[in-house]
Amino acid sequence: MGRSFDAEDPLSAAIAPPPDETPEQRAAREQAEEEARRVSDEIDEFLRSERNAQRKRKPVVKVLLLGQSESGKSTTLKNFQMQYAREDWLRERSAWRAVVHLNLLRSINSILDMLSLALRAHPSSPGASPSMLSTPLEPSDTATVKGKERERSLPPLELTEHHKLLTLRLAPLRNVQRDLENRIGTATTEPAPPESGEALPGLAGARRPQEFFVRSKDGWKEALDRLRSSVSAEKDGARRERERDEAQLGRAGEVIESCREDMTAVWADPVVREMLRRKGVRMEEAAGFFLDDIDRIARKVYEPSDDDVVRARLRTLGVQEYRFSIEQGHDWLMYDVGGTRSSRPIWYPYFDDVNAIIFLAPISAFDERLSEDPRVNRLEDSYALWRTLCGLKLLQSTQIVLFLNKCDLLERKLNAGVHVKDHVPSYGDRPNDVDAVKKYFQSHFKEIARQNSPTSRRFFVHLTSVVDTKNTAVTLRTVEEGILRESLRKADLL
Ligand SMILES: Nc1nc2c(ncn2[C@@H]2O[C@H](COP(=O)(O)OP(=O)(O)OP(=O)(O)O)[C@@H](O)[C@H]2O)c(=O)[nH]1
Numbered sequence: 001m002g003r004s005f006d007a008e009d010p011l012s013a014a015i016a017p018p019p020d021e022t023p024e025q026r027a028a029r030e031q032a033e034e035e036a037r038r039v040s041d042e043i044d045e046f047l048r049s050e051r052n053a054q055r056k057r058k059p060v061v062k063v064l065l066l067g068q069s070e071s072g073k074s075t076t077l078k079n080f081q082m083q084y085a086r087e088d089w090l091r092e093r094s095a096w097r098a099v100v101h102l103n104l105l106r107s108i109n110s111i112l113d114m115l116s117l118a119l120r121a122h123p124s125s126p127g128a129s130p131s132m133l134s135t136p137l138e139p140s141d142t143a144t145v146k147g148k149e150r151e152r153s154l155p156p157l158e159l160t161e162h163h164k165l166l167t168l169r170l171a172p173l174r175n176v177q178r179d180l181e182n183r184i185g186t187a188t189t190e191p192a193p194p195e196s197g198e199a200l201p202g203l204a205g206a207r208r209p210q211e212f213f214v215r216s217k218d219g220w221k222e223a224l225d226r227l228r229s230s231v232s233a234e235k236d237g238a239r240r241e242r243e244r245d246e247a248q249l250g251r252a253g254e255v256i257e258s259c260r261e262d263m264t265a266v267w268a269d270p271v272v273r274e275m276l277r278r279k280g281v282r283m284e285e286a287a288g289f290f291l292d293d294i295d296r297i298a299r300k301v302y303e304p305s306d307d308d309v310v311r312a313r314l315r316t317l318g319v320q321e322y323r324f325s326i327e328q329g330h331d332w333l334m335y336d337v338g339g340t341r342s343s344r345p346i347w348y349p350y351f352d353d354v355n356a357i358i359f360l361a362p363i364s365a366f367d368e369r370l371s372e373d374p375r376v377n378r379l380e381d382s383y384a385l386w387r388t389l390c391g392l393k394l395l396q397s398t399q400i401v402l403f404l405n406k407c408d409l410l411e412r413k414l415n416a417g418v419h420v421k422d423h424v425p426s427y428g429d430r431p432n433d434v435d436a437v438k439k440y441f442q443s444h445f446k447e448i449a450r451q452n453s454p455t456s457r458r459f460f461v462h463l464t465s466v467v468d469t470k471n472t473a474v475t476l477r478t479v480e481e482g483i484l485r486e487s488l489r490k491a492d493l494l
């Protein structure tokens, strides 16, 4: 098929065939033009069907996960991901190896810190001074530290040369921890307490839009990407960097494996356990607890299981956004935010158009303090946040689902002899058993919602342990159906 060209028109002139075109050249040109037209038609058709599909698509359901730091937001998101985005989950799973190893090293090194200090203060150790006993190192995570006074009046710990040897042999783990922290990034370190006395009280006073920033670059999603070998492989420089990183991770794995037996020995040692007991340190309750799994995970070839990934701790900085396709073609956008006080101002811009909020309050934290502000009780902080959210006019028609989380830790704590009324005076003489405590906290949150909501709203609550993936799957299914029904109702689609 030929084409006519207008010699006056500069564009026609520019694309006109050469005047001395042979019949073969002309046939080839026409064939190429035909092919180009076919491709162009295909593109047009593709764009048309995409536009139609967009029009037919059901509305995106937006869900925001809120709660203080370590309340379990990212863990809840992992449960969603495991259930609804299985492929992504499997692709990412082995990248969690370094995070699990880091969690383990932080626990072991904090025990070694305490052990070294106790060894120096031990009466048989040369150069020991009684003053050393009064300045024990705090563990690096949120394990509770209590009973320092009681510790001083007890007989000395039966520390031996064997303990000293163990601390020496495990010394290389400090460098490995540092390397892994550098490798994974700032999401691995907990925030420092505020320097001045004025911390952000809940959300109040934090509404300063000019401070809005998203540092998702540093969040756990990106930290994982840095650990995933397939990322940035295309450029030479990036490939060299990746190979160097992989070699570094490989070396870390070797050192960890070579220390496996000694780590097991430290954690199983009765004197070490007694030392922790005297200090009131309950490692089992700290985030990222893997000390009971040393034999399985302190290996170079270790592959994290689903449960390991759910239990691994990497804090969120900024806002992480995830899209899931949940049944019937509904897309869900979930936002996971950082929960520390300084992260909270960045929650506001997301309140405008979310369909639902899942608010997590870790009820086991009734005897703990915020790591970013040790003056504040964690349960009180959750109450304050809940009060603020329930009272916001902007959210008055947003569905809020409350997860009273970490029920497993609550039970463990009560069984260990911790009394709620020692930390929550209003608990009074109610029984110190798990059902009574859950009921009490639940009614307290319900009452806050009732008193502070601008208009009456239904109280949706779930008692959860989101590290228990089986039960959480059932909870999420109920939550998902409820949120979907509510958002369809609002969009007049039901
Ligand atoms: N035992 C137990 N551990 C939990 C539970 N929920 C979360 N965790 C653990 O608590 C730690 C903190 O959980 P995350 O989900 O990282 O907390 P987060 O709310 O995302 O914290 P930020 O990112 O700092 O705001 C992780 O090690 C989790 O495995 C629970 O119900 N029970």
Ligand SMILES: [Mg+2]
Binding pocket: 073, 074, 075, 314, 315, 316, 336, 337, 338
């Ligand atoms: Mg998080």
